[in-house]
Amino acid sequence: MLTEVALLESRALRVEQMGRVDALDKVKGLVMLPDGIHVRTEDVARYFEVSTGAVKKLVQRHRAEMEENGLKLLRGADLRTFHGDMLSLWSGEEGQSYPQAATQLTLYTRRTVLNVAMLLRDSDIARCVRTYLLDAENELRAGYVSLDRRVTRVESCLAGVGTALQELGPVLDRMSYRLDSLDRRLDATNQVVGAISVRLCDMADDIVRIDTRMDDMAQGLKDLRRRRHRC
Numbered sequence: 001m002l003t004e005v006a007l008l009e010s011r012a013l014r015v016e017q018m019g020r021v022d023a024l025d026k027v028k029g030l031v032m033l034p035d036g037i038h039v040r041t042e043d044v045a046r047y048f049e050v051s052t053g054a055v056k057k058l059v060q061r062h063r064a065e066m067e068e069n070g071l072k073l074l075r076g077a078d079l080r081t082f083h084g085d086m087l088s089l090w091s092g093e094e095g096q097s098y099p100q101a102a103t104q105l106t107l108y109t110r111r112t113v114l115n116v117a118m119l120l121r122d123s124d125i126a127r128c129v130r131t132y133l134l135d136a137e138n139e140l141r142a143g144y145v146s147l148d149r150r151v152t153r154v155e156s157c158l159a160g161v162g163t164a165l166q167e168l169g170p171v172l173d174r175m176s177y178r179l180d181s182l183d184r185r186l187d188a189t190n191q192v193v194g195a196i197s198v199r200l201c202d203m204a205d206d207i208v209r210i211d212t213r214m215d216d217m218a219q220g221l222k223d224l225r226r227r228r229h230r231c
Contacts, residue, residue, distance in 0.1 A: 004127070014119075020133055020136070024117070027125060027132060030047050030113060031047075033086060037109060039108050040108070044108055044113055048117070048123040048126050049124070054123075062115075069114075071115075079103075117130065
């Protein structure tokens with residue numbers, strides 16, 4: 001079973017959970033910048049209800065990991081371009097002004113914020129996010145265990161089916177031989193019936209010829225009687 005301590009201490013386990021950014025909104029709404037992609041350090045601190053200093057210290061300790069998950073630092077031309085883009089998006093918000101950083105700006109994505117949630121110890125919100133992740137992961141693993149057991153039962157049944165098929169093989173062979181023999185006998189019977197049918201047809205022709213000859217003989221006898229009466 002995956003535990004909170006394991007998640008806090010194992011980078012590999014955290015990597016496995018990086019796709020679960022939905023956990024953030026399940027716990028609390030995360031307010032994004034106008035681009036809908038990034039948040040600032042103060043936004044992250046507000047989400048987790050901690051100080052910005054606590055977030056910055058966490059970033060310092062785990063910067064390489066967080067940079068892999070979207071953390072970036074803007075300065076100079078990149079910062080000016082980003083501010084220009086944000087100002088153009090912010091212009092539609094009445095009564096609000098977009099706060100600009102003076103010299104540099106640290107930006108976080110949802111993946112980065114989830115990374116913070118899996119590392120920040122002194123935050124009830126972070127603990128809730130970790131609990132959500134752990135519950136979902138443990139339910140998934142329990143499902144895998146149940147599926148594995150079912151597959152094992154199916155495999156055991158298949159082993160029995162294999163044995164039964166092996167025993168059934170000779171029976172099927174004998175049945176196949178008997179069916180082949182029956183087919184040969186049926187073919188022979190069909191040939192005999194065909195020959196009988198031909199002979200019957202020949203006999204029918206003979207009977208027709210006999211009938212014709214008898215009719216001719218009867219007609220001849222009639223003619224002979226008539227000639228005798230005339231004489």
